Amino acid sequence: MSRLSPHPLLALRKSRDAGRPVGLVSVCSAHPLVLEAALTEARDSGSVALIEATCNQVNQDGGYTGMRPDDFSARVRALADLIGLPRDRIVLGGDHLGPNPWTRLPAATAMARAGVMVAAYVAAGFEKIHLDCSMRCADDPAQLTDALIAERAGQLCAIAEQAAARLGTTPYYVVGTEVPPPGGAIEVETSLAITTPEAVRDTIGLHQDAFSRHGVATATARIIGVVVQPGVEFGSTSVHFYDRAAAVALPPVLDEFPGLLFEAHSTDYQRPGGLADLVSDGFGILKVGPWLTFAMREALYGLDAIRQAATPNSPMLSTTMERLMLARPAYWQRHYAGSEAQLRLARHYSYSDRIRYYWDEVDAQRAVTDLLSADYAIDETMISQYCGHIYDDVRASRTSSDPRSLVLASIGKVLSAYRLAVTGTLPL
Incomplete structure (x- = not known):
């Protein structure tokens, strides 16, 4: 498939670095009606459709949708063909790719299955890969260290790079896990702990080191985003709205890492002005799913x-x-x-x-x-x-x-x- 130049994900970074922050809407749903609406909206607005699947929705075992990565890719592309959206205006992403679907198994087994899943996502044409190994497996300690989380992400990155090399494709990576697990939080706190600048720096550094240890140092240049908690979340009947004053320490961190963006999860039900503030503050990717x-x-x-x-x-x-x-x-x-x-x-x-x-x-x-x-x-x-x-x-x-x-x-x-x-x- 031919690809727009520059790649839409790189265009986000370039725009941010030039002082003109824009964003992409990340549609996290597998429902055909939602996909149809998203692809139609991208067609009519002349924009790019960023469509993502989570590890629980779509994996080599079928996930809760019954779809493997190639099934999901085929569904999106077939719908795009029917709607008339060129395929080069679609970016497919894999969200929370890691051991989460298999956490009842020992870590070695769960990570082996996560590796199969990541390779399958890359083989199916997914270009945006969020590596998330923050989930505790059956034989893990009660609390995983940030270093271990990054080490496992490096292991999966090496598998993704090998799969991409066989196909001649180029994956782009998102790291960081300071958000609820895939599927949403069990309960939402009265107040949310906003990610600190120190945690952002540690996350980036640990993942860069882990990628290098696993022989994929060149992939660090393709880390396009880091997931942080800016203070947005929703529960059963309430929503935590974005308060940029409370998250004021986060945007300056991006100045230390040219080419890097924040990715905001759980932005569903935010006020329109809050969404715009997130983009202005460096959150180049806004994920939405349940609201759709x-x-x-x-x-x-x-x-x-x-x-x-x-x-x-x-x-x-x-x-x-x-x-x-x-x-x-x-x-x-x-x-x-x-x-x-x-x-x-x-x-x-x-x-x-x-x-x-x-x-x-x-x-x-x-x-x-x-x-x-x-x-x-x-x-x-x-x-x-x-x-x-x-x-x-x-x-x-x-x-x-x-x-x-x-x-x-x-x-x-x-x-x-x-x-x-x-x-x-x-x-x-």
Whole structure:
């Protein structure tokens, strides 16, 4: 595949170093509707689609989506071809690549499997590789040292470099782990500890040393980003918003490392101005995932209510999803607490959006297909009642009022907020 020049990830670094910070929206989702919305938004805005998969979503064992890295790559590229987005405007990324899916195993076994996964990601055309070995394996001490985390990342980097050399490709790396694990935090603290400048310097230095020990010192020049905690996170019903005054010590650190960017995880549900502030402060990559499937679920449940109003006694998508979540509670049980009524609300409406783990279930796919293809009237008044967040888009003819278009518009509304923030054109 031909590639834009300079590479979009390098263009981010160049722009930051020139004093013109811009960013990329990193879409972390495997759902076809979210991917379609993201690729369409990139096409229409003339921008690059950065699409990422996590180690739990996609790995050589299938992950919770049932997809291997080559399956995910094929899904994204096939959708892009249908939509008309050139493939050279797609960047695929692997997020939290490390032993996390196999932490119940001894470290040597888990790391061997992580190595297979990283090689598979590179072989499938993933160019942005976030190495994260902060997870404790079965025979590890209670607390991993930063040096051990970096050493394991160096081990995986060597495997990635070998896979890339066989293919003649060039991976770019992100290091650092001061964020919740893939899938989200179990609970969110009242206040968040913002990464210190000293921790940033240590993370970079330890990873550079580890890469060198594993014979891939040249890869240190391709470390494009470091993951830090700027004070943003979300829980079941609350959001920690970005406060640039509280994180004021972080941006100057980048001046010590030309060509390096910060990567912000868990930026979902941030205010538009906060997203723009993150970009200005050196966070060139803003990751978003649950907010996109949250917006998708909002539209689907709105359509569910519209269909019930139009054709009473129709099957309800929400009923199907409740049944699936109760039958397999592992994906939400540790994340939600409270009475039965509170748990029921959290399963469907939580910011944490643990319902996203169930959309790939056969019964869920069948119910969504039925909802999107059913014949029921969707008047503007019903959109106002049940899909109010996209009512203005319908009235202004920015989107059609058929079910599929309404769902894509709901997801697109979130993506548009990110696009405005990362390109510096946020309205005052």
